[in-house]
Amino acid sequence: MTRGHRNLDEDDVRVRARGGSRPRTRNRPKHEDARQGFVTAVDRGRYRCLVDDRSVVAMKARELGKGSIVVGDRVALVGDLSGSAGSLARVVRVEPRTAVLRRTADDTDPVERVIVANADQLVIVCSLADPEPQPRFVDRCLVAAYDAGLDPLLCLTKSDLAPADTLLASYSALGVPAAVTRSDSAEDIAALREHLLARLSVMVGSSGVGKSTLVNLLVPDAARAVGHVNPVTGRGRHTSTSAAALPIDGGWIIDTPGVRSFGLAHVSPDDVVAGFTDLAAAVVDCPANCAHTEESPGCALDIGVAAGRLDPARVASLRRLIHSREPTE
Numbered sequence: 094m095t096r097g098h099r100n101l102d103e104d105d106v107r108v109r110a111r112g113g114s115r116p117r118t119r120n121r122p123k124h125e126d127a128r129q130g131f132v133t134a135v136d137r138g139r140y141r142c143l144v145d146d147r148s149v150v151a152m153k154a155r156e157l158g159k160g161s162i163v164v165g166d167r168v169a170l171v172g173d174l175s176g177s178a179g180s181l182a183r184v185v186r187v188e189p190r191t192a193v194l195r196r197t198a199d200d201t202d203p204v205e206r207v208i209v210a211n212a213d214q215l216v217i218v219c220s221l222a223d224p225e226p227q228p229r230f231v232d233r234c235l236v237a238a239y240d241a242g243l244d245p246l247l248c249l250t251k252s253d254l255a256p257a258d259t260l261l262a263s264y265s266a267l268g269v270p271a272a273v274t275r276s277d278s279a280e281d282i283a284a285l286r287e288h289l290l291a292r293l294s295v296m297v298g299s300s301g302v303g304k305s306t307l308v309n310l311l312v313p314d315a316a317r318a319v320g321h322v323n324p325v326t327g328r329g330r331h332t333s334t335s336a337a338a339l340p341i342d343g344g345w346i347i348d349t350p351g352v353r354s355f356g357l358a359h360v361s362p363d364d365v366v367a368g369f370t371d372l373a374a375a376v377v378d379c380p381a382n383c384a385h386t387e388e389s390p391g392c393a394l395d396i397g398v399a400a401g402r403l404d405p406a407r408v409a410s411l412r413r414l415i416h417s418r419e420p421t422e
């Protein structure tokens with residue numbers, strides 16, 4: 094139906110009037126004319142933000158100080174919001190985050206830095222072959238997801254090369270949803286897409302598991318979208334190791350190039366257990382500071398299994414996750 098003037102009824106008018114008026118308070122907040130934006134890419138001190146449906150490049154206002162701005166952040170912007178070539182806006186505020194994912198600390202950077210904000214799903218990409226699956230990596234990603242309050246989704250790629258049964262079985266006890274894909278199956282990609290609808294998903298996986306292949310299949314104009322991102326610095330894609338968000342089905346998919354693991358130093362055994370309501374309910378009966386491992390005397394998980402209240406496979410899987418936090422020698 095076309096919406097000409099004749100079709101306007103009273104509701105339309107009221108909606109419009111409300112949308113057009115600004116709240117007037119006596120103590121006007123600083124930058125009351127600031128607009129809301131969503132950070133889709135970060136590269137060397139420049140932030141690409143979606144403002145309405147325009148892509149705007151911004152810098153951080155000096156008044157913001159040292160605090161980080163990351164992909165997924167919702168921000169307030171002032172200045173030139175035209176999005177035209179060479180224009181530069183300013184981020185004056187970062188809205189409170191609902192969730193954060195931290196990159197692991199390493200030799201080059203001893204701090205666990207926030208890399209993505211406000212995500213609600215972690216897509217853990219693991220190939221069934223070439224390269225061989227890395228269950229410990231998947232486990233660590235699961236721990237990161239539960240700790241950050243993200244729903245995990247296991248994506249098992251290259252199913253044309255090896256079967257998925259064993260891996261699927263080792264995560265089924267935890268109730269982790271999974272999608273199995275081969276790049277030549279449109280059906281598989283469509284099924285994966287269903288999981289991404291209207292969500293802010295972060296994709297993570299080791300090198301070569303097929304992340305770029307998936308992104309290209311899921312967001313066919315990704316190359317264009319990424320090209321859109323590049324003018325942040327004018328540098329080529331390959332020099333950028335920052336995360337970038339691509340629009341998909343009312344949601345976003347965020348690739349995290351260069352991120353090979355998440356920082357888990359701050360995650361306690363209880364934090365891991367908190368991801369599973371039934372097990373979290375059981376461990377309230379544990380001795381103080383119980384580590385909930387096989388070696389923990391009096392751990393309520395063992396008592397629950399012995400009494401037939403808890404599924405041994407589920408407890409074993411949980412303990413595998415708890416152990417995955419430990420550094421490898």
Ligand SMILES: Nc1nc2c(ncn2[C@@H]2O[C@H](COP(=O)(O)OP(=O)(O)OP(=O)(O)O)[C@@H](O)[C@H]2O)c(=O)[nH]1
Nearest residue numbers: 250251252274275276299300301302303304305306
């Ligand atoms: N047989 C098979 N090969 C695939 C599949 N998906 C991707 N590949 C191949 O696996 C290789 C790596 O794929 P990429 O998509 O570049 O992997 P990536 O995870 O983006 O790798 P990085 O960029 O290093 O992080 C490429 O040669 C792909 O063609 C698949 O479903 N089956």
Ligand SMILES: [Zn+2]
Nearest residue numbers: 379383385392
């Ligand atoms: Zn315990």
